[in-house]
Amino acid sequence: VKRGQLLAEIESPEVDHQLAQAQADLGTALANAHLSQVTADRYTDLLKKNAVSQQDTDNAVSDLAARNATVKAAQANVDRLKQLVGFEKIYAPFDGVVTARNTDIGQLIDSGATGGQARSLFQIAAINRLRVFINVPQIYSQLATPGLTADLTFAEFPGRRFQGRLVRTSRSIDPVSRTLNVEVDVDNAKGELLPGAFTEVHLKLRKEVPTLTVPVSALLFRQEGLRVVVAK
Numbered sequence: 001v002k003r004g005q006l007l008a009e010i011e012s013p014e015v016d017h018q019l020a021q022a023q024a025d026l027g028t029a030l031a032n033a034h035l036s037q038v039t040a041d042r043y044t045d046l047l048k049k050n051a052v053s054q055q056d057t058d059n060a061v062s063d064l065a066a067r068n069a070t071v072k073a074a075q076a077n078v079d080r081l082k083q084l085v086g087f088e089k090i091y092a093p094f095d096g097v098v099t100a101r102n103t104d105i106g107q108l109i110d111s112g113a114t115g116g117q118a119r120s121l122f123q124i125a126a127i128n129r130l131r132v133f134i135n136v137p138q139i140y141s142q143l144a145t146p147g148l149t150a151d152l153t154f155a156e157f158p159g160r161r162f163q164g165r166l167v168r169t170s171r172s173i174d175p176v177s178r179t180l181n182v183e184v185d186v187d188n189a190k191g192e193l194l195p196g197a198f199t200e201v202h203l204k205l206r207k208e209v210p211t212l213t214v215p216v217s218a219l220l221f222r223q224e225g226l227r228v229v230v231a232k
Contacts, residue, residue: 001092001095001096001097001098001124002092002095003092003093003094003095004091004092005091005092006089006090006091007090007091007092007098007121007122008089008090008103008121008122009088009089009090010087010088010089010090010109011088012084012085012088015081015084015085015088016085018081019078019081019082019084019085022074022077022078022081023078025074025077026071026074026075026077026078029067029070029071029073029074030071032067032070033064033067033068033070033071036060036063036064036066036067037064037067039060039063039064040057040060040061040063040064042060043056043057043060043061044057044060044061090121090122092124093124094124094126095126095128096124096125096126096127096128097124097125097127098122098123098124099123099124099125099195100120100122100123101121101122101123102119102120102121102122102123103121103122109121125195127188127191127193127194127195128187128188128189129185129186129187129188130185130186130188130193130195131183131184131185131186132152132164132183132184132185132186132199132201133181133182133183133184134181134182134184134201135174135177135179135180135181135182136179136180136181136182136203137178137179137180138173138178138179138180140180140203140205141169141173141179141180143205143206144166144169144180144182144203144205145166145169146166146167146168146169147165147166148165148166148203148204148205148206149163149164149165149166149204150163150164150165150166150184150201150202150203150204151163151164151201151202151204152164152184152186152199152200152201152202153199153200153202154193154197154198154199154200155198156197157192162186162193163186163187164184164185164186164187164201165184165185166182166183166184166203167183167184167185168182168183169181169182169183170182184201214228
């Protein structure tokens with residue numbers, strides 16, 4: 001689908017009738033306000049000639065203010081209902097692919113406001129650029145900075161590497177896994193990669209981090225924590 005494309009149209013006659021009634025109420029309020037405006041102007045001019053009392057003029061001016069407030073309230077109600085009517089048409093928010101459709105023609109749409117189960121009508125995935133989330137070990141967290149390039153490999157594409165770029169990090173270490181969550185964006189203009197797929201990511205760090213490789217048989221799990229056997 002393309003951005004702005006009509007995906008569905010919901011019929012809500014109750015809201016349409018409420019909008020029509022609100023627009024009629026607004027018209028009545030505008031007519032009353034216009035009459036009050038004419039009356040207030042007339043009383044103001046007559047007061048200058050001492051043809052009416054100050055009290056009558058104040059009453060006319062106060063009535064005009066009340067009518068104007070009624071117009072604003074009626075206009076706000078019309079605007080609110082227009083926004084609700086605007087939700088009758090569902091448009092695609094961006095270019096992408098509809099991955100799930102949870103409704104069909106003639107099906108009742110429940111907003112969830114009455115206690116029903118709220119669910120999305122459509123699920124759309126933007127596949128032109130995919131976001132890959134990976135967990136970087138804490139030892140490499142200071143080197144995983146935005147701008148790094150990364151190679152991605154997929155089991156369904158043996159021998160091929162897709163290049164991505166690290167764009168942002170969570171700037172915090174997960175206390176459970178002791179890892180840094182980062183996002184790598186991958187160009188997918190051809191649509192070869194599918195959202196939700198599993199991939200292996202190799203970050204190209206700007207400098208090496210000293211590491212020590214030990215066999216599993218040399219590890220000891222003790223109450224104090226993990227220990228490594230050292231032969232002397």
